Amino acid sequence: MVSTRGAQVLVASNRGPVSYELRDDGSLHARRGGGGLVSGLSAIGPDAGALWVCSALSDGDREAVRRGEGESGVRMLAIPPDVHSDAYNGVANSVLWFVHHMLYQTPLEPVFDAGFRRQWASYETYNRAFAEALAEEAAPGAAVLVQDYHLCLVPGMLRELRPDLRIGHFSHTPWAPREYFEMLPEDIRSQLVWGMLGADRLGFLTWRWAFAFMECAGVVDADRIHPMSPTGTAARYIRHTPTGAPPLKTTHIGVHGLGADAEFLRERSHRPDVEERLTALRAEIGEGRRTIVRVDRTELSKNIVRGLLAYRQLLDDHPEWRGRVVHVAFAYPSRQDLAVYREYTAEVQRLSEEINAQYGTADWTPVLLNLKDDFARSLAAYRLADVALVNPIRDGMNLVAKEVPVVSDEGCALVLSRGAGAYWELGEDALVVNPFDILETARALHEALSMPSAERAERTKKLAAAATALPPAQWFLDQLTALREPPEPDAE
Numbered sequence: 001m002v003s004t005r006g007a008q009v010l011v012a013s014n015r016g017p018v019s020y021e022l023r024d025d026g027s028l029h030a031r032r033g034g035g036g037l038v039s040g041l042s043a044i045g046p047d048a049g050a051l052w053v054c055s056a057l058s059d060g061d062r063e064a065v066r067r068g069e070g071e072s073g074v075r076m077l078a079i080p081p082d083v084h085s086d087a088y089n090g091v092a093n094s095v096l097w098f099v100h101h102m103l104y105q106t107p108l109e110p111v112f113d114a115g116f117r118r119q120w121a122s123y124e125t126y127n128r129a130f131a132e133a134l135a136e137e138a139a140p141g142a143a144v145l146v147q148d149y150h151l152c153l154v155p156g157m158l159r160e161l162r163p164d165l166r167i168g169h170f171s172h173t174p175w176a177p178r179e180y181f182e183m184l185p186e187d188i189r190s191q192l193v194w195g196m197l198g199a200d201r202l203g204f205l206t207w208r209w210a211f212a213f214m215e216c217a218g219v220v221d222a223d224r225i226h227p228m229s230p231t232g233t234a235a236r237y238i239r240h241t242p243t244g245a246p247p248l249k250t251t252h253i254g255v256h257g258l259g260a261d262a263e264f265l266r267e268r269s270h271r272p273d274v275e276e277r278l279t280a281l282r283a284e285i286g287e288g289r290r291t292i293v294r295v296d297r298t299e300l301s302k303n304i305v306r307g308l309l310a311y312r313q314l315l316d317d318h319p320e321w322r323g324r325v326v327h328v329a330f331a332y333p334s335r336q337d338l339a340v341y342r343e344y345t346a347e348v349q350r351l352s353e354e355i356n357a358q359y360g361t362a363d364w365t366p367v368l369l370n371l372k373d374d375f376a377r378s379l380a381a382y383r384l385a386d387v388a389l390v391n392p393i394r395d396g397m398n399l400v401a402k403e404v405p406v407v408s409d410e411g412c413a414l415v416l417s418r419g420a421g422a423y424w425e426l427g428e429d430a431l432v433v434n435p436f437d438i439l440e441t442a443r444a445l446h447e448a449l450s451m452p453s454a455e456r457a458e459r460t461k462k463l464a465a466a467a468t469a470l471p472p473a474q475w476f477l478d479q480l481t482a483l484r485e486p487p488e489p490d491a492e
């Protein structure tokens with residue numbers, strides 16, 4: 001396929017950097033998002049010939065595509081809503097997300113039946129739409145950075161259409177352990193791995209997830225896929241031959257632990273809207289009380305329910321904290337098209353109310369639950385948190401664990417699950433917990449609340465330094481450089 005447009009750097013992700021709202025008067029209102037990729041792309045500058053390919057998700061997005069009114073530098077794909085829903089809700093979020101985060105209740109699920117196969121066909125169609133758009137837009141030899149589990153098949157499809165491109169894929173999630181990955185049907189496993197191996201380079205947030213992928217790839221097709229970790233070098237790569245005969249191809253494996261954007265967070269968290277919310281939050285919490293803060297999407301992997309159970313255990317085991325601590329829990333709506341997410345949100349609400357009914361008094365509400373997305377209020381909570389509770393079952397990285405220490409006004413003790421990618425960078429200065437162990441988490445909360453303020457401040461300083469080691473712009477640029485300049489064969 002011949003390039004018709006000529007972008008030099010392309011990013012592909014399901015959710016793009018902008019979304020459109022269709023107003024009653026027929027006008028379109030654009031809202032820009034944030035995050036590592038947005039900072040990264042702005043770091044390479046407006047003249048770099050960059051293009052972001054993403055899905056049109058809302059009615060407003062689809063209308064913007066229809067009118068041809070989208071922002072320059074962004075191409076939204078108006079994939080038919082039923083195909084998108086099958087691919088995004090059905091396969092990406094209900095199967096791949098569950099596999100990588102180990103979320104199934106295995107006596108009853110997963111069930112890979114004819115309905116799943118229909119959804120899988122949509123996943124293929126949706127990936128193909130991305131591959132074709134990228135092939136159409138990329139300049140000869142351009143760098144393409146494909147994001148996440150939604151688009152695992154894109155590298156392989158794109159490689160067939162445009163062998164000249166430098167293709168990278170980055171996983172923002174964990175990668176499943178082999179035994180869990182092997183729950184997927186054999187041909188699906190094979191398609192996923194071969195799809196990813198179409199890339200020149202695969203990026204992960206930690207070596208734990210990178211090694212898990214290498215192991216899964218090796219067992220999918222042991223005759224044709226060879227994961228390599230040569231002794232005496234830092235190189236990790238996979239040699240593979242789709243046809244079973246030479247030449248062997250190489251996919252490099254790299255790790256880029258996305259860090260917090262200190263400059264942005266520190267400036268943003270001192271704006272007037274945050275100050276206003278800080279005053280309001282302090283009044284709701286009450287004079288002189290300690291706070292345990294969590295900020296998450298209401299996402300199954302975030303383990304919000306066990307966090308509440310641990311907090312209740314703390315109040316049971318340590319009556320001295322009753323009336324003296326408040327659990328400020330932010331649980332923003334997420335993936336509400338899926339019944340299991342709606343039920344989970346309801347359980348978070350139910351349990352919060354139960355704890356408040358059991359322990360609350362006329363002037364003390366033990367749990368302040370926030371279900372409405374309010375970034376400024378979360379930043380206010382980051383600033384005043386005495387303890388941050390980050391206890392996911394499994395998480396690619398978890399940026400909240402990195403952001404709180406950066407923003408904290410007076411130091412914050414971090415209770416951190418060993419299932420979070422961030423554990424590998426922050427574990428030393430956090431109180432580390434098994435996310436399934438309620439008693440251990442309750443003990444860690446007690447220890448965190450009781451930590452002397454000098455120790456808390458000292459640990460927070462070290463946590464903030466580790467958390468900002470790789471700011472988003474550098475994280476992106478490192479990947480781009482590594483993709484464009486593969487290591488010499490001798491270095492392997």
Ligand code: F6P
Pocket residue numbers: 015148172173334335396
């Ligand atoms: O946290 C992992 C991640 O894949 C992010 O990269 C991505 O932004 C998000 O999950 C997907 O969430 P959503 O389904 O709301 O787009």
